[in-house]
Amino acid sequence: MQSNMFQELLKQNDFVITAEVGPPKGSDPIKFLEKASHLKGYADAFNVTDNQTAVVRLSSFAGSILLQRNGLQPILQMSCRDRNRIALQSDILGASALDITNILFVTGDHQTMGNHPNAKGVFDIDSIQLIQLAKQLRDKGLFQNGEEIKQGRPEIFIGGVCNPFATPYWYRIQRLEKKADAGAEFIQTQSVFDIQRFASFMDMVIEQGLHKRLFILAGITPIKSKKMLDRMKYHVPGVDIPDEIYTRLASALDFVHESITLTLDLMEQIKKMKGISGVHITALFWEDIIPLLVKESGCYPRPTID
Amino acid sequence: MIVTRKKSFEDIINALGAGSVYILGCSQCATLCRTGGEKEVLEMKDLLEQQKISVTGFFILDPACHKKNSKHLLRNELQNIEQSDHLLVLACGDGLQVVSSLFPKKHAISGTDTLFLGAEEKRGVFTKRCHLCGTCIAEEFNGLCPIGQCPKHMLNGPCGGSMNGYCEVSTDYPCIWEFILESMANRGQQKNLKQFIKPHNWKESFVCSLEE
Ligand code: SF4
Ligand code: SF4
Numbered sequence: 001m002q003s004n005m006f007q008e009l010l011k012q013n014d015f016v017i018t019a020e021v022g023p024p025k026g027s028d029p030i031k032f033l034e035k036a037s038h039l040k041g042y043a044d045a046f047n048v049t050d051n052q053t054a055v056v057r058l059s060s061f062a063g064s065i066l067l068q069r070n071g072l073q074p075i076l077q078m079s080c081r082d083r084n085r086i087a088l089q090s091d092i093l094g095a096s097a098l099d100i101t102n103i104l105f106v107t108g109d110h111q112t113m114g115n116h117p118n119a120k121g122v123f124d125i126d127s128i129q130l131i132q133l134a135k136q137l138r139d140k141g142l143f144q145n146g147e148e149i150k151q152g153r154p155e156i157f158i159g160g161v162c163n164p165f166a167t168p169y170w171y172r173i174q175r176l177e178k179k180a181d182a183g184a185e186f187i188q189t190q191s192v193f194d195i196q197r198f199a200s201f202m203d204m205v206i207e208q209g210l211h212k213r214l215f216i217l218a219g220i221t222p223i224k225s226k227k228m229l230d231r232m233k234y235h236v237p238g239v240d241i242p243d244e245i246y247t248r249l250a251s252a253l254d255f256v257h258e259s260i261t262l263t264l265d266l267m268e269q270i271k272k273m274k275g276i277s278g279v280h281i282t283a284l285f286w287e288d289i290i291p292l293l294v295k296e297s298g299c300y301p302r303p304t305i306d
Numbered sequence: 307m308i309v310t311r312k313k314s315f316e317d318i319i320n321a322l323g324a325g326s327v328y329i330l331g332c333s334q335c336a337t338l339c340r341t342g343g344e345k346e347v348l349e350m351k352d353l354l355e356q357q358k359i360s361v362t363g364f365f366i367l368d369p370a371c372h373k374k375n376s377k378h379l380l381r382n383e384l385q386n387i388e389q390s391d392h393l394l395v396l397a398c399g400d401g402l403q404v405v406s407s408l409f410p411k412k413h414a415i416s417g418t419d420t421l422f423l424g425a426e427e428k429r430g431v432f433t434k435r436c437h438l439c440g441t442c443i444a445e446e447f448n449g450l451c452p453i454g455q456c457p458k459h460m461l462n463g464p465c466g467g468s469m470n471g472y473c474e475v476s477t478d479y480p481c482i483w484e485f486i487l488e489s490m491a492n493r494g495q496q497k498n499l500k501q502f503i504k505p506h507n508w509k510e511s512f513v514c515s516l517e518e
Contacts, residue, residue, distance in 0.1 A: 081458075085505060107465050110457050110475045121458070125505045128462035132502065144505060163466030171487050174499055175463040182462075182502060190466055237467035237474035 004101050005073050005305060006045035007157045010186065010215040014303040015271065016278030018075060018188065018217055019043035019290055021067070023058035029066050032058070035287050036072055042294045043281065044302055045102055047188070050077040053236070054114020061091065064100050075159065076100050079108030084124035085133065085144050092134055096154030104159040104188065105130045109237055127160060128175075128182045134158050135183025158183050162216075163190035164201035165240035173204045180213045187214050188280040191221035194242045195269055202273050211275030218270045220279045222263040222293060224286040226255055232284075260289070260296075267297045307335040307425070308398040309432045310342070310418035315353055318394065321415045325391025326360040328383075329417075330405055332397035334369035338426065341418045342370075342396030350396065350417065362390040370401025377408055387412070423454070440510025446503060448489040453506065455482035461503040463487075 009016050021036045036046060048063035064074035076095055078088060095103060107127040111119045125133065133144050138156055141149045160179045164172050176187070192198045198218065205211050223229050229249055233241045245262070252258030270276055283289050294300045329347050336342030344366050351361045363386030367376045380387065387393070392413045395402040399420040406414035422434035436454040444451040453459045457475045464483035467474025473481045490498050 107458055107460065109467070112457075112475055123457075123459045124508065126458070126460045126462055127465075128502070129505045133505070161466060166464065166466045166468050167471050167481070168464075168468075168484060168487055171463060171483075171499070178462055178500060178502065181500070238465075238469070240469070 003305065004157055006075070006102050008305045009044050009303060010277055012303075012306055014278075015299060016045075016215070016217065017043045017294060017299055017302065018045045018047060018278065018280045019287070020047040020049060020280070020282040021063070021287065022049050022052065022284075023060065023063040025055070025057050027058060029058070032063065033066060033070055036067055037070060038288060039290055040072060041302060042291045042300065044278075045073040045075050047075045047077060047104060047280070047282075050079045050106070050108070051082065051114075052077075052109070054081065054109045054111045054116070054119075056114075056116065061095070061100075064095075065098060068098075068100065073102070074100055075102040075104050077104045077106060078130070079106045080123055080125055080127060080130055081108030081111060081121050084122050088125070088130060089133065089137065089143060092137055092154050092156065093149075093152075096152070096156055101155055102157045102159065103134065104161065105134060105184075106161050113237060128178055131158055131160055131179060131184050132182035139183075157185055159186045159188065160184040161189070162187050163238050164192075164198055165190055165194060166238055169197070169201075172201065173208060173210075176205070176210055176214070177208060180210055184214060186217065186277070188217045189219045190238055190240075191219040191282060192266060192270065193221075193245050194240055195266060197240075198270075199273065202275055206275050215277040216275060217278045217280040218273075218276055220263060220267055220270070220281045220293075222281075222283050222286060222289050223249065223259050224256070224284070224289075226250060228284065228286075260292070263293060264296055267293065271297070307338055307423070308400065309421045309424045309434070310336055310339050310398050311421055312341050312346075313417055313419060318415065318417055319357065319359075322359065322392055322394070326362050326389065327354055327392045327394050328362050328387050328390035329354075329364040330370065330393060330395045330397065330401075331364070331366040332368075332370035332401050333366050334371075336370070336397045336401070336418065337366075339432070342401075346396055350394065362386045367397070367401065367405075370395070370397040371404055373404045373408070376404055380408070438511060439506065439508065440513060441507045443503075443506070446498075446501075447486045448493070448495075450482060450486045450489060452482050452486065459506070461506065 019039055024032045048060045050060040060077045064076045067074040105127055111121045136142050137154050141153045162176050232239050281290055331342040331347035347364050354361050365383055392415055394415050394417050395405050396417040402416045423436040424432050424434040426432050439453045464481055468481040471484045473479045
């Protein structure tokens with residue numbers, strides 16, 4: 001087994017950076033690998049999304065293998081929308097066999113939101129049940145049905161997501177605790193724009209001691225254009241861009257400059273928060289801005305394992 | 307009830323093609339949904355006749371899904387049914403199939419789309435309640451069912467897509483978890499809020515016949 005750099009860095013309390021690299025809408029890996037290789041050295045691990053927003057793309061599994069072959073540490077994403085418990089368990093075993101050990105388990109956006117709205121969704125189990133199942137496979141060596149695993153328990157680092165900006169707000173902390181109880185070890189949050197709400201969420205995390213049980217990476221999303229801003233504000237499920245931030249960006253003379261400034265402001269405030277283990281950068285269609293953000297926020301060069 | 311929606315008249319005409327029609331309605335759910343009661347059956351008859359399609363007769367079954375009773379009720383209509391080329395059924399998919407099994411030689415056409423098992427909230431507003439999942443666990447949620455009412459069947463709390471109390475799937479569809487959590491909180495069920503609900507047993511939803 002290769003060492004899990006991402007996990008090691010979190011354990012040694014470094015401020016960790018993960019970045020999302022969306023796989024292509026096609027089978028050609030060249031652009032995807034180019035995009036990812038530009039980010040080499042600027043993030044510690046790379047999320048490969050699983051048909052995000054229910055739009056068909058190259059699979060997270062294939063994307064993760066491509067990254068790994070090119071020396072980048074992948075975080076495989078697995079959603080409950082397209083696979084039942086049989087397929088999910090089988091993929092967890094397969095991932096571990098291929099040394100893909102970081103897995104982010106999510107429920108997934110509903111299929112009617114994507115580009116094949118007539119598809120039948122699966123939703124056999126939900127994200128918390130999947131996290132619990134992954135832990136059971138690893139720690140107890142038992143399949144969901146209680147049968148014993150025969151040859152090799154999967155060695156995986158279990159991740160989940162959390163959206164502090166989804167309603168009802170008061171329940172989000174309890175749901176995070178449920179995820180921790182189920183077996184989550186690291187959490188990547190929804191993109192933070194409402195820093196006040198996020199700060200009060202983190203206060204509750206500390207109060208409940210969840211920061212001691214989970215490595216929490218705060219979501220960061222630099223917005224590339226006014227068009228993207230509108231899309232994120234009005235059409236992407238789960239994203240909350242407060243009016244104040246919207247106006248700040250929308251009325252800026254130099255949109256890109258203002259967006260970078262805003263992102264760096266947010267990163268700085270997040271870095272200071274107690275209980276935060278790092279940031280997860282999702283730069284939709286703007287991945288090439290990531291090196292600049294990492295440098296300007298004082299996170300470059302990336303740490304190594306002691 | 308089984309909630310149905312009328313198919314467009316154009317779709318019905320296309321499905322009919324040529325030939326004469328016998329129309330069947332249903333006194334129960336389809337009447338409540340105003341898709342296959344007496345009024346709708348008579349309206350359909352008029353519309354078809356305006357299109358010069360011959361209607362050999364009509365009948366409102368009580369209800370269509372009661373096979374033995376349907377057979378009995380139709381005993382005096384056999385000749386009219388025999389004269390028709392198509393049976394147009396204004397009932398749910400179940401009623402349709404009871405009719406087609408009674409008249410295997412006839413071409414049965416559905417005049418409705420069957421949507422879900424739900425309730426009429428207020429006049430003309432129907433909402434899905436139950437997914438017919440086979441093993442009822444609604445008591446875990448104070449009788450508010452996330453299998454029936456959440457498009458992702460989330461059993462351990464709301465997904466990250468709920469915004470201002472509404473579901474990510476549609477901004478005019480409330481997230482059922484708002485109500486479940488509110489009910490748990492109001493009843494002081496702190497333990498239930500954190501309780502892990504295990505993967506559901508869907509097996510019983512594949513049971514296709516039942517004998518008492
Ligand atoms: S638990 Fe199953 S049977 Fe009970 S209301 Fe929900 S969907 Fe229907
Ligand atoms: S928003 Fe609520 S009802 Fe809609 S999919 Fe998520 S949990 Fe289910």
